[in-house]
Amino acid sequence: MSASSPDPTPQPLLHAAPGSARRPLRFNAFVMNTTSHIQHGQWRRPDAQQTRFNDVRTWIELARTLEAAKFDTMFFADVSGLYGDADADFDVYVREGLQIPSNDPTVLLSALAVNTEHLGFATTSNVFQNHPFNFARQISTLDHISDGRIAWNVVTGMQDNGARNYGMDRVTEHSERYRWAQEYVDVVYKLWEGSWDEDALLQDKERGLHADPSKIHKIHHRGERYRVEGPHLSSPSPQRTPLLFQAGSSLSGRRFAAQHAEAVFLVSPSPALAAQQIAETRALATGFGREPGDVTFYQGLSFVIGSTEEEARAKAAEYDEYISVDGYLAHSAVVDRAGRVYPPDTPLKDVQTDGARGFAEWLSKHITDREPVVADLARQRATSQRIVGTPEQIADRLQEWQAAGVDGINVINWVIPGSFEEFADHVLPGLRARGLAQSEYAEGPLRQKLFGSPRLNDRHPAAGYRGAYGEGRAVLPAPTTAPDRLTVSSGTP
Numbered sequence: 001m002s003a004s005s006p007d008p009t010p011q012p013l014l015h016a017a018p019g020s021a022r023r024p025l026r027f028n029a030f031v032m033n034t035t036s037h038i039q040h041g042q043w044r045r046p047d048a049q050q051t052r053f054n055d056v057r058t059w060i061e062l063a064r065t066l067e068a069a070k071f072d073t074m075f076f077a078d079v080s081g082l083y084g085d086a087d088a089d090f091d092v093y094v095r096e097g098l099q100i101p102s103n104d105p106t107v108l109l110s111a112l113a114v115n116t117e118h119l120g121f122a123t124t125s126n127v128f129q130n131h132p133f134n135f136a137r138q139i140s141t142l143d144h145i146s147d148g149r150i151a152w153n154v155v156t157g158m159q160d161n162g163a164r165n166y167g168m169d170r171v172t173e174h175s176e177r178y179r180w181a182q183e184y185v186d187v188v189y190k191l192w193e194g195s196w197d198e199d200a201l202l203q204d205k206e207r208g209l210h211a212d213p214s215k216i217h218k219i220h221h222r223g224e225r226y227r228v229e230g231p232h233l234s235s236p237s238p239q240r241t242p243l244l245f246q247a248g249s250s251l252s253g254r255r256f257a258a259q260h261a262e263a264v265f266l267v268s269p270s271p272a273l274a275a276q277q278i279a280e281t282r283a284l285a286t287g288f289g290r291e292p293g294d295v296t297f298y299q300g301l302s303f304v305i306g307s308t309e310e311e312a313r314a315k316a317a318e319y320d321e322y323i324s325v326d327g328y329l330a331h332s333a334v335v336d337r338a339g340r341v342y343p344p345d346t347p348l349k350d351v352q353t354d355g356a357r358g359f360a361e362w363l364s365k366h367i368t369d370r371e372p373v374v375a376d377l378a379r380q381r382a383t384s385q386r387i388v389g390t391p392e393q394i395a396d397r398l399q400e401w402q403a404a405g406v407d408g409i410n411v412i413n414w415v416i417p418g419s420f421e422e423f424a425d426h427v428l429p430g431l432r433a434r435g436l437a438q439s440e441y442a443e444g445p446l447r448q449k450l451f452g453s454p455r456l457n458d459r460h461p462a463a464g465y466r467g468a469y470g471e472g473r474a475v476l477p478a479p480t481t482a483p484d485r486l487t488v489s490s491g492t493p
């Protein structure tokens with residue numbers, strides 16, 4: 001909470017107690033350290049400043065805007081390469097500024113952390129792009145720098161070119177990617193939660209004792225992919241394990257989320273379908289010994305705001321003029337056998353791409369006065385998660401998402417910083433009046449702001465490593481990987 005806060009008792013929890021006032025929705029600003037993240041073609045607009053992504057001041061200013069508006073988290077997506085080498089994966093990407101060039105968000109976060117006080121920062125890091133020992137140390141460092149405001153979006157990678165940048169032939173087979181992720185999180189949990197006891201760092205100048213050797217432990221991880229002796233080189237940061245985000249949609253992905261994630265991304269087409277996905281993931285979570293509320297859900301939405309509905313529609317039409325059909329088609333892999341994007345007027349019935357079938361059927365039902373073409377598909381992609389209307393109408397729609405069980409919204413931008421400024425100036429005040437948005441930050445690290453406590457709760461698999469490596473202790477958590485990978489230290493650092 002800021003020093004000037006008028007409200008001494010902000011509500012930190014995501015879920016209001018039964019019978020109490022409506023709980024606020026959480027808001028993340030969904031961004032990427034690049035020009036064209038999701039809404040392709042909009043960078044050409046005169047007000048689009050996402051082309052200034054190389055300039056750290058762009059992000060610092062945006063972070064300050066978001067903090068003033070009481071957004072919870074600035075959330076950075078990331079990739080580790082292009083999708084592949086085909087025309088659509090390379091030429092179109094390069095022409096459109098589609099995630100290339102792009103800079104490392106994890107490095108950027110330290111600059112943003114020192115220019116803000118309350119805003120959370122999520123970084124996306126693929127399990128193959130960074131050795132877990134190094135990654136754990138980078139995150140601990142960031143968590144120290146930010147006083148505990150760091151989150152990690154755990155991803156397993158989808159880009160073949162990305163995989164080739166890290167020595168593989170192609171992206172690893174799907175279920176194997178999640179096995180890899182299981183071992184990866186196991187290593188970092190051991191380092192973050194188990195390696196250092198809470199009171200190991202003494203810095204006792206009189207006794208000349210900087211830290212207590214009996215309270216710092218090697219982890220001796222020996223697994224299929226990693227051998228990590230430890231100890232963790234960083235002392236415990238405010239959150240130890242960063243807040244954990246995940247966005248898997250397959251069954252393995254949702255099982256991973258149910259076991260590990262504290263916040264899950266949704267890109268659900270409707271509140272009803274979101275409710276179903278939430279219920280399914282929470283049911284899976286209880287199977288892992290967690291409580292349903294341990295996993296929270298963020299729906300991705302973009303907004304076009306007008307003082308009248310007519311004005312909002314006119315603005316939406318203006319955005320539509322900038323839509324890059326090639327950009328959306330390439331990003332959603334709607335390509336011919338040679339990997340080329342289809343010309344915009346290609347009838348949808350002639351498109352071979354498997355992934356486009358469902359959309360093609362949906363569009364055929366909605367466009368009945370003419371033959372649907374691939375450009376319609378791109379427009380559908382651009383507008384499917386979009387709410388167009390007055391602040392009141394937008395608040396009504398957000399209330400529907402909340403009623404479906406959604407905890408927060410990932411605000412997808414059209415332009416940086418304008419989309420976030422408009423949302424802050426025109427939508428958030430009305431939401432606050434309805435009790436749907438926070439007016440002040442709660443105290444403490446990011447996890448404390450969202451869940452009431454800075455550390456993972458005891459039901460999370462990482463918590464099982466707390467105290468697991470102390471001398472004479474052989475109490476180990478339930479294995480999240482094969483049992484032979486769970487080895488315990490003798491306690492002698």
Ligand SMILES: Cc1cc2nc3c(=O)[nH]c(=O)nc-3n(C[C@H](O)[C@H](O)[C@H](O)COP(=O)(O)O)c2cc1C
Binds near residue numbers: 076079126154251267
């Ligand atoms: C809103 C959202 C954001 C995502 N951000 C990233 C990202 O930044 N980097 C990445 O490699 N994958 C990202 N993904 C992909 C997911 O991590 C995941 O691989 C994908 O949803 C497919 O799920 P599955 O692996 O369970 O099949 C994102 C997915 C969604 C829905």
